[in-house]
Every structure is written in C-alpha cells, then in structure tokens.
Amino acid sequence: MKQKDLTLYAGLIILGLAAPFIFSGFKVQLTILCVLIVLAMTWNLQGGEMGYNSFGNILFYGLGMYLCASVQVGMFFPLAEWTESGGEKTFVHTTTQFFQGMGVGLLVAAIVPTIVAGLIGYAILGLRGHYFAICTLGLGIAAGEIAGGIEIIGAGQGFTTPPFPKDIVDPEARGQFFYFLSFAMLILTFIFVKWIYGSRFKLILNAIRDNEDKAEAMGIQTMKYKIVGWMVSAFFCGLAGGIMGGLIGYIDSTDVAFDGREMGVFMVLMAILGGKGTLWGPVIGASLFHFLKEGFWTLILGWQYVALGVLIVVIVIYFPEGLMGWLREKYPQRFGEVIDEKDRKAQVELK
C-alpha cells in the first residue's frame, strides 16, 4: 500500500472514531450514514460490478432486522407474548442478556439471509436484466406484505426491539454503542470489498456484467459466481438490518423493515449517484445523499418524497454514470482505470 493511501485511511479511521465525540448531537445520523454506506457498497458489488440491478436487497435487510430482534427476544423470553402487547414492559433484558442477545442476533441476522440468498439465488439469478430487477422488486414487496401478516413477529402493529439496558446510566452510551457497532461493520465491509476489488472474483463479476454468454463460453461457471456475489450482498445487508433494527427500536413490516420505498431505493440511488462499479463511488454517493437528505429534508417538510422522486429522475437521466464516472471522464489521468502500458500496447496491436 502506498504512503498516500495509508495516510488517507488512517485519517478516515481517526475521523470516524472521533466523529461521535465531535458531533455528539448527530450520533444517530452518523450511525445511519455508516449503514447507508454499507448498503450502497454491497449493492454496488452486485448491481454495479455484476450488472444485476436488484431492487430486492431490502429483502435481506428486513430479514436481518426481524431475525436479530427475534433472536434477541426469543433467547430469553417467549416471543409471542413479547409481540402481543407491550412485552417490553413485562420482560426486561438485563445488561448481559441484552449484549448477548445482540451478538447472537447479529450473527443470525447475517448468516440466515446469506443462506436464503444462496437458496433462492439459483432460481432468481437465472433471470437477466429487467426481469431480474422486477422479480427482486416483487420479492422485496412480497416479503413486506407477508411479514405484515405473521402474528408472532407483531403482524401489522409492529415489533418493539429490546430497549437499551437501563443499568447503563450514561445517556450517551446507547448512541455510542450503536455508532461504534455500525462503524466496525463499515470497516469490515470496506476491507472485504477492497479485498474483492483486488481479486480475480471482481474480474469475473465484471465479465458477467459485460457479456455473460461470453464469460460462460470462456469456461467461467457464471451461476456459481453470481450466487456468491449475491450472498456477499445478503450477508452485509442482513448485518446492517440487524443494527438498524436495534437503533430504531421499533420494527414495522412495510415502513421500517421491508421499506422498499425508502431504503430499497436509497441503496440503488446512492450507488448510482456516487458511480456504479467503483470502490469509492458508493461511499461518496451515500455520504452526499445522506447529507443532502438530512440537510434539506427538514426545509421541505412534506415535500421530501416529491424531492426524492425528482432526484431519482434527474440522477438517472442526467448522471447515470455518477460522480466518479464524471470525474473519470473529466480527469482520466487521475481517476481513470489504471491500464498497464504493456496491456495498452497489446490492445493497439490487436486493433
């Protein structure tokens, strides 16, 4: 790793660690930012690199959210009674129970969606292009509608996640706990995605995006890699969902968990805004989007969805390549793809 990169990463990590103390009033927003970046990065892995534009990653996010909360409750108390009516008042988690439950819950929230993605992957990923997009859109919404009809997880009236233990008196503790949890997840995700970007796996995903039939003809078992790519997305989406559930403290089937109208679109939009198919694009896109959203949402109260819709249309029509794409076009020396001199000569000879 180059000296410059090292300084950049060290600076970002220090900034991330110091952020909740500097901007202590914005801890929740910073936590959500971390979650959004994770969602955008993992969506990009699959939508941008693999070319499978999914509207349905919200499925894993919501699944993770419900699983984490259910495990957290179900480990110690009967789940049905908890969700029936005000269970959080009758049953109280002790401090150890809360953190144990959270740990196991997050583990389950990450692993089960991954398995689900693996199981349905073979069927769903055989669809291509817009059929895949519509099918995953249907999956996400169907999941929300079905979750809204299941009694044990609260059905339509929602599910209150275990409140933060009362024994910890420090009022800042809850915010800091969730912030550092999500920040740790962000670092984990970034390292993992960066590792993927340097591996052969990323090249295979790109080959699938550019021409799947040719990739298959070259002897790549495309289905295998597509499923693995989707499972990676599912893993981090589930994890992010679990953390978000704990942070929000309340799960509703269509408005919080399987929130295709907000989160499901946001992750696509953020990746496109930053630039699909780049490492830093989703990070920048998510930060910018979150900043704009939180900055202007309050100014245009009531009109935020109109603004969101217009934003989607404008971004998709005028900036389909995103910020990184624009930078690449403008400053190809600095941001363009690095091509070996040897490779380029070979290309020229081929032509």
Add this chain to the structure above:
Amino acid sequence: MDFLIFEAPILMVQATLDGILIGILFALIAYGMALQWGVMNIINIAQGDLVILGGYIAYSMYLAGIHPSWGVIVSPIIMFFVGWGLYKLVINKVVDRDLFISILATFGIAIVFQQLMNFIFGADVVVAQSGYGTTMLFDNVVTLPHSTIFSAVISVIYAIVLVIYMRKSKLGRAIRATAQNARAAKILGVDTEKVYAATFGINAALCGVAGALIAITFTLHPYVGLPYTVRSFMIVIVAGLGNLPAVAISGMGLGVFEEFADYILGTEFRIGSVFMLLVIILVFRRFKLSRKREYLK
C-alpha cells in the same frame, strides 16, 4: 385452519365471477403496458400510479356532483395529455436507453405521483359512489354488483375500440410500424417522436379509463399503484406482447387467482400473493427456458 370457501362451495362461484370481472380490468391496464413496452421498449413502474390518478379524476368529478361514470370519458382525455406531457418531460430521454434506466426513472415518477396525490386528495381510502344496485344470485349468497358489470363492459368496449383504431387508423399503422422497426419507420417518414408520445398518451388514457372504473368498483388510495403495475407486468409476461386474447385470458386468470387467494389465505395476504405469483411465474419461465439454454429477453 378452516377454509370458508371449501365449506361453502357456492363461494367459489362468487370468487370466480368477481375474479373474471376484475380480471378484464387488469387486462385493460396490461394492454397499455404491452403497448408501450412493445413500441418504446420501456417498462413503466408508474403505470399503476397513472391508474390511480385516473381514478382520482373520476373521484373529483364525483365530489363536484357529477356522476362518476362520466369519468370513463373525461378521465382518459385528461390522462392522455398527462401522458403526453410526461413523455415530453421525462420518458423521451429514456426511450433509447437501458431498460433499467427506464425502470428507475419511472420509479421516481411513481414516487412523485404518489406524494402529489397524497397532498391533493389526502391519505384516506376513498370510493366514488356510483349508486348502481346489486343483483343477488343463488338465494342471496352470491352478490353481483352492477358496477363491476359496468366496468367489465366498458373495458371490453375500450379494448375493441383500441384494437380497431390500431388496425385502421394512420396513427395506429405508424405505431405498429415503429414497434416492428423504429429505424426503418423513421426512414420511411414516420415521425417516431410523435408516435412515441402518442403511444404513451394512449397508454395513459387506458390507465385513466381503468382508474375511473376502479374508483367506481373498488377503493382508491394514493399508495396502491404498485400492485397494479405488477399485475399488468405479470399479465404481459405471461401473455406476450400484443396478443390481445391472451392478455384478456391471463388477466381473468389473475383475477380469479387473486379472489381465491383472498378467500384461502386471508385478505392480509392478498397483495403479497400477487407479488409472490410474479416471482413464481418468472422463476417458472426461467427454468423452462434454461432447458433450452435460453433466458427471458
């Protein structure tokens, strides 16, 4: 679990009848979707929201004291211009692009429409009272509201008019030519830009008719557009583009499926079952095609 529908088989008649009559309405929306998909190669996620908007036009007529049934004439006229304007504003920039771009862009339009309708008409579930009666059949067990019969008849009339228009008129010929080969049509002097705008306008007008009928027969709510989009998408992929009898039959089939799902699974799973059916149909088609090493195009 006890299934009411198996204990009282007469309810199957009810479900089938309701399903067929609703299905005709779905088929009308699906025909509009097939039209724009075939001609302009875009998938319009805002289709259902256009339907709901058309419904709200009929509803506001009802509020103004005019009988909402006139909505089936007024609503398509207004919606045609809404569609035309929408084309000039947004859709013309996504026509030649990737289908995913059109999906996302129309998704954005859908969100804007939902929210604007929410502002203007409120978030309540509304219905335009048509005042049509109800026929009771089989010892008052099976109900047959006249409004659903009215909606089915109007849908069929509009479908027939549209088919004749597409066959006979100059614009209809131009639309069909553009669908077959846009470049060749352009070379031969067809103003494809105008054809696209007209196609989108006709699609919106069809949505307007369907919406006005929905306002009379069912309920309206700003956020229920997406299920209509998905239903029409489903009908189109089952029936294929531009095969009208197949569109009608699969529309009715979907309607019957939904009514049965409503009785068997419960009303809370009705919309969920529609979306699950979409997934199942797509996956089924994918496995069927993959035997020949093909995929859905």
